[in-house]
Amino acid sequence: xxxxxxxxxxxxxxxxxxxxxxxxxxxxxxxxxxxxxxxxxxxxxxxxxxxxxxxxxxxxxxxxxxxxxxxxxxxxxxxxxxxxxxxxxxxxxxxxxxxxxxxxxxxxxxxxxxxxxxxxxxxxxxxxxxxxxxxxxxxxxxxxxxxxxxxxxxxxxxxxxxxxxxxxxxxxxxxxxxxxxxxxxxxxxxxxxxxxxxxxxxxxxxxxxxxxxxxxxxxxxxxxxxxxxxxxxxxxxxxxxxxxxxxxxxxxxxxxxxxxxxxxxxxxxxxxxxxxxxxxxxxxxxxxxxxxxxxxxxxxxxxxxxxxxxxxxxxxxxxxxxxxxxxxxxxxxxxxxxxxxxxxxxxxxxxxxxxxxxxxxxxxxxxxxxxxxxxxxxxxxxxxxxxxxxxxxxxxx
Numbered sequence: 211x212x213x214x215x216x217x218x219x220x221x222x223x224x225x226x227x228x229x230x231x232x233x234x235x236x237x238x239x240x241x242x243x244x245x246x247x248x249x250x251x252x253x254x255x256x257x258x259x260x261x262x263x264x265x266x267x268x269x270x271x272x273x274x275x276x277x278x279x280x281x282x283x284x285x286x287x288x289x290x291x292x293x294x295x296x297x298x299x300x301x302x303x304x305x306x307x308x309x310x311x312x313x314x315x316x317x318x319x320x321x322x323x324x325x326x327x328x329x330x331x332x333x334x335x336x337x338x339x340x341x342x343x344x345x346x347x348x349x350x351x352x353x354x355x356x357x358x359x360x361x362x363x364x365x366x367x368x369x370x371x372x373x374x375x376x377x378x379x380x381x382x383x384x385x386x387x388x389x390x391x392x393x394x395x396x397x398x399x400x401x402x403x404x405x406x407x408x409x410x411x412x413x414x415x416x417x418x419x420x421x422x423x424x425x426x427x428x429x430x431x432x433x434x435x436x437x438x439x440x441x442x443x444x445x446x447x448x449x450x451x452x453x454x455x456x457x458x459x460x461x462x463x464x465x466x467x468x469x470x471x472x473x474x475x476x477x478x479x480x481x482x483x484x485x486x487x488x489x490x491x492x493x494x495x496x497x498x499x500x501x502x503x504x505x506x507x508x509x510x511x512x513x514x515x516x517x518x519x520x521x522x523x524x525x526x527x528x529x530x531x532x533x534x535x536x537x538x539x540x541x542x543x544x545x546x547x548x549x550x551x552x553x554x555x556x557x558x559x560x561x562x563x564x565x566x567x568x569x570x571x572x573x574x575x576x577x578x579x580x581x582x583x584x585x586x587x588x589x590x591x592x593x594x595x596x597x598x599x600x601x602x603x604x605x606x607x
Contacts, residue, residue: 212387213386213387213444214444214446214450214452214607215382215383215386215387215442215443215444215450215451216442216443216444216445216446216447216449216450216451216607217440217441217442217447217449217450217451217545217604218297218441218443218445218447218448218449219294219297219440219441220294220438220439220440220441220542220545220546221290221291221292221293221294221438221439221542222290222436222437222438222439222538222539222542222543223263223267223286223289223290223436223437223438224261224263224434224435224436224437224438224529224532224535224539225245225246225247225261225262225263225264225434225435225436225528225529225530226243226245226528226529227264227267228267228289228290228293230546233542233543233546234546236528237525237528237543237546237547237555237557237558238555238556238557238558239558239577240577240578241577242420242527242558242560243528245261245528245529246259246260246261246262246420246432246434246527246528246530247259247260247261247262248260249262251402252402252403252404252406252407252433253404253407253408253411256411256418257418258407258416258418258432258433259417259418259419259420259421259432259530260402260407260432260433260434260435260530261432261433261434261435261436261528261529261530261531261532262402262434262435263286263435263436267289269282269285269286269288269289270285270288270289271285272284272285272288274358275354275358277340277341277342277345278320278342278344278345278350279345279350279353279354279357280323280345281319281320281322281323281345281350281401282320282322282323282401283316283318283319283320283321283322283350283351283399283400283401284320284350284351284354284355285401286399286401286435286436286437287314287351287354287355287399287437287439288354288355288358289437290397290399290437290438290439291355291359291395291439294395294439294440294441295359297441298310298359298361298395298441301392301393301441301443302359302360302361304392305391305392305393306362307360307361307362307363308362308363309363309391309392309393310361310362310363310391310392310393310394310395311361311363311364311365311366311382311385311390311391311393311394311395312352312355312356312359312361312363312364312365312366312394312395312396313352313364313365313366313367313368313378313381313382313385313394313395313396314351314352314355314366314367314368314378314396314397314398314399315367315368315369315370315373315374315375315376315377315378315397315398315399315534315535315537315538316348316351316367316368316369316374316398316399316400316534316535317348317369317371317372317374317400317406317533317534318400318401318402318403318405318406318533318534319345319346319347319348319350319351320345320346320347320350321346321403321405321406322401322402322403322404322405323341323345323346324343324345324346324405325403325404325405326338327341348367348369349366349367350367351367351399352365352366352367353365355395359395361395363390363391363394364385364390364391366381368381369534370534370594370596370598371533371534371594371595371596371598372497372531372533372534372536372537372592372593372594372595372598373456373537373592373593373594373598373599373600374398374533374534374535374537374594375397375398375399375438375534375535375536375537375538375539375541375592376398376454376536376537376538376540376541376590376592376600376601376602377456377537377592377598377600378396378397378398378537378538379396379397379440379442379451379454379537379538379541379602380454380456380600380602381396382394382396382440382442383442383451383454386442386443386444392443392444393441393442393443394441394442394443395439395440395441396439396440396442396538397437397438397439397440397535397538398437398438398532398534398535398536398537398538398539399436399437399438399439399534399535399538400435400436400437400532400533400534400535401435402433402434402435406433406533407433410431410433414430415430415431415501416430416431416432416433417429417430417431417432417500420432420527420560421499421500421526421527421530421531422500422527422561422562423496423498423499423500423505423524423526423527423559423561424496424498424500424505424509424524424559424561424565424566424569424572424574425500425561425562425563425564425565425566426564426565426566426567426568427562427564428500428501428502428505428561428566429500430499430500430501431499431500431501431526431530431531432500432526432527432530432531433530433531433532433533434526434529434530434531434532434533435530435532435535436529436532436535436536436539437535437538437539438535438538438539438541438542439538440538440541440542440545446607447607448548448549448606448607449545449548449549449604449605449606449607450604450605450606450607451602451603451604452480452483452484452486452587452603452604452605453479453480453481453482453483453484453485453486453602453603454479454480454483454600454601454602454603455475455476455477455478455479455480455481455482455483455599455600455601456476456479456599456600457472457473457475457476457479457597457599458472458596458597458598458599459471459472459596459597459598459599460596460597461597462596462597465503466503466504466507466593466597466599467507467597468503468506468507469507469510470507470508470509470510470511470514471511472597472599473507473508473511473591473593473599473601474510474511474514474515475599476591476599476600476601477511477512477515477516477589477591477601478515479601480589480601480602480603481515481603483603484587484603484605486587486603486605488515488516488517488520489517490586490587491516491520491587491588491589491603492520492521492554492581492585492586492587492588493520493521493522493523493544493547493556493557493575493585493588493589494512494516494520494521494522494523494588494589494590494591495522495523495524495525495540495543495544495557495588495589495590495591496508496512496522496523496524496591497524497536497591497592497593498523498524498525498526498559499524499526499531500524500526500527500561504593505566505569506568506569508591508593509569509570509572510569510570512570512572512591513570513572516589518570518571518572518573519573520572520573521556521573521574521575521579521581522559522572522573522574522575523556523557523558523559523574523575524559525540525543525557527560527561528557528560536592537590537592537600537602540590540592541590541602541604543557543590544588544589544590544602544604545604547585547588548584548585548586548588548604548605548606549606551584551585552583552584553580553581553582553583554580554581554582554583554584554585555578555579555580556575556579556580556581557575558575558576558577558579559574559575559576561574584606585606586605586606587603587604587605587606588603588604588605589601589602589603590602590603590604
């Protein structure tokens, strides 16, 4: 069974907040929002700008869930999907709970809880009461959501690092087109933890200042946390997942193919699946991590596939790199741009403006930049360790 895949509902939570007004305000701000926090919370002795959740967002305690499901990662996912409960419950009532699936991208699971348990073990040789290693299993979040939402369709977790959230939406689309289910709750979630910050720091990929994508002076990423979830179905809605592309470089454990061939192929696949030409894409949300290797290969790939006139920007200076959630969070931004945006306002590319002469000169979005009409198609790129690439093409219906 083939056919169009529509995205009738979306909810997102990040350093920019958890409502539509906050997200729009951050994307279209005339001055760089102070959305990142300088903190040592996850890097003792080293203050870092991180995309932590704003203080006013209080995550639930999950007292209703079994102990192995009570992680901060699951709490962030649960907080976010509550905004979709009406849509989810309606889907289950219409098609049956067994015809509604869950697919989630994540990479942290309950690592934060594991860190606390390990710290207690080092001090007392006892684990916290009720601690279960299963809280750290990657499949935990999908099982938790399916169980607590009362859904009985397939429940699946994808963990391919920073492409996970985007690949979750691609998986949802395939399930729908195959006729396996009638609706899918899909997205990504990752909560910050010390392990993540230490790991990327060990790779010398973390910047001590606000990240600076595509700049000649870029020095690495800012990490962040967030979640974004969608309801996808075959019934017509204002936004559709028009195309997607997935490729694998297998070039290096952590570095991408420097020529960007896999990234280019993912974008080309998304265009082909959507039946669109490159000039029909109004805007590209870059993966844009501000690392030397990613920005170099991505700019090459974008120039090759779309040319140099398509508007592009990286939104990671606003949210930090939310890792497995990034692809879903940035797809949520694309979803929002396609609706109630009559002037076609675009997310600003915040950097120091120092162009890197070694990179193709792309058309970076400046404050206040707009198309002068509603957007019709937005491409969102996500690239991960090992060259796991995913491009999502969202379009107005």
